[in-house]
Amino acid sequence: MKQNQIRNFAIIAHIDHGKSTLADRIMEQTQTVSERESKAQLLDDMQVEQAHGVTVKSRTVRNFYQADNGIEYEYNLIDTPGHVDFSYEVSKSLAASDGAILLVDATQGVQAQTVANLRLARENHLTILPVINKIDNAAAEIEKTEREIRALGAEFSKAKIFHISAKTGQGVHEVLEAIHQVFPAPTGSVLMAAVKCRKMAI
DSSP states (O other), X not given: OOGXXXXXXXXXXXXXXXXXXXXXXXXXXXXXXXXXXXXXXXXXXXXXXXXXXXXXXXXXXXXXXXXXXXXXXXXXXXXXXXXXXXXXHHHHHHHTOSEEEEEEETTTOSOHHHHHHHHHHHHTTOEEEEEEEOTTSTTOOHHHHHHHHHTTOGXXXXXXXXXXXXXXXXXXXXXHHHHHHXXXXXXXXXXXXXXXXXXXXX
8 A cells, every 4th residue: 555545543522422433434334344244333342332332442443445536545543532531542542643533413512522632633733624423313503513613723714524424324425535635644653653553453
């Protein structure tokens, strides 16, 4: 795989905003896992994670994505904890990334860990891709959530904000396309992180 076809990225969000579910859809749509192998919160394999529906440890998985432009990309996805108690795991994940999907629940809007994880991503100089999740929920407030995201900083003032349902897969293809279009390929120390991601990948 050529260096310019590699993307290392994390998914960051407040707890319960859908990080692990989005990771499931990405793995399904890149055919990293078969329908038979697929299950809810595939990356949350610790007993406590399955029992409580939270991510405790970061997980990395290597996906191969055939883009609409005909080029195959290597997507090294890092699924990070959202709970404040596991911010160290988030920091480790972001250090190995060159981009981050900022996922926000349309029914809850921007929350405390949304802001905290965004700050960590900025400290690591990552490119941010804003995504609103759960747009299929009857309680979704999409326009309000967009305003809250744009208020987080100047980089979001005119940025495209993607709308998805990680549960149904709606809009996930557009996010997969944006990953190779928006996130940079690894360079220097981040390229070494790509090698580390490969070794960690399931």
